[in-house]
Amino acid sequence: MTAPESSAPRLRGRPRSPATDAAIIEAALRLLEEGASVGGLSIEGIAREAGVGKATVYRRWPDKNALLLDVLRSLEEPGPEPSGVSVRDDLVAILEFMRRRGLAKRNSALLRNVITQMHAHLELWRAYDETVIEARRTALRAVLRRGQETGEIRTDVDLELLADLFTGPMLSRAILHEWKELPEGLAERIVDAVLHGVAPAPRADAPG
């Protein structure tokens, strides 16, 4: 859904080219991949990269934020459906999805650039946060809650903290390190380590 405006069914003249829509989005992604910062992106530069007139961009999006929001949305993928069988496997699937997203250089560069600069463009961040991130977090929370009900996960740990314990290691790698640092099998290793702990013996001297 990269169509910026589908409300007004213009019938009279030459219709807008969907290929041009895509070319503009693609150009923005290409620039971001190449290390451009969100703040450094310019409509002018995007139009140039897309081989398109500026007016063609302004005809579709009123300003940079609106365009960037569509750029972000163009990267959305459905996300894994929880199998409902093993909570452990569902967690692995969620983290593996994150890993593969972070691996795609396109997403990684975007993640890094976007996540922080968004806080400067607060409207943009909130829109992205509410539409994309919150949905994922809700799905994760549901899996975790199911785990608590089935006894696979302790109930004396805050649900938010649980979520961060699983996703934090994967996210911090994707954001801070290079994409090289997301090897195959990482999702499973994280999930199992967090589930069973990194202390060797199930000793009963836990201070809680």
Added chain:
Amino acid sequence: MTAPESSAPRLRGRPRSPATDAAIIEAALRLLEEGASVGGLSIEGIAREAGVGKATVYRRWPDKNALLLDVLRSLEEPGPEPSGVSVRDDLVAILEFMRRRGLAKRNSALLRNVITQMHAHLELWRAYDETVIEARRTALRAVLRRGQETGEIRTDVDLELLADLFTGPMLSRAILHEWKELPEGLAERIVDAVLHGVAPAPRADAPG
């Protein structure tokens, strides 16, 4: 150490004011706190904010990167010294240090803004990474290795993964969420959860 140049001992005329050095650094920090992006910072704007002529800035730093590097360095703190007694307590100390750093609004905004945009300004990022981050990671690795030797930490988990399991949850909160999300006691809760696992019973059905 915010003195940009201490090599040439100018003796003839009026000496440079250290207060002006500080005022410039302070102005840059203030702008970053207020949500300015690294790319959006301008020498001109910093000079304006500092109530200082542009030439006064250029007299000290050759370009924006050099100035920003000194801005980053001005935020460095020594970091916790491992007690050497309990590995668990040392880990808590390290994470608690991270938490307090992330809490200072100044650092949090910087973290977010800097960490990503750095990848655009690669030289800047590498300098920061090598001088600050790598030192911290080395200290953390030492603690973890000691834990493996004393038997407090399993030896069948990669050292890098171990580090991320502990720091990832704290970092992802500091970067992604607001500073509100770093409550007191978070360091302990993360460390204990990662150490003992979030699965309730030490069941032996781990698949590998």
Added chain:
DNA sequence: CTAATACGAGACGGCCTCGTATCGTAAGTC
């Protein structure tokens, strides 16, 4: 005192971007 340098202020030409407007042309509807 004089000489040397730092200081705040800001002028300067150059570059880039903004958002708008105007070309001539292309591609549709009626």
Added chain:
DNA sequence: GACTTACGATACGAGGCCGTCTCGTATTAG
């Protein structure tokens, strides 16, 4: 064919920042 809109290209004035330079003044050494 007539009309309408999209298209690429480009010009426009406004404005920000760059890095250099020049003011008049302030602060130090000798």
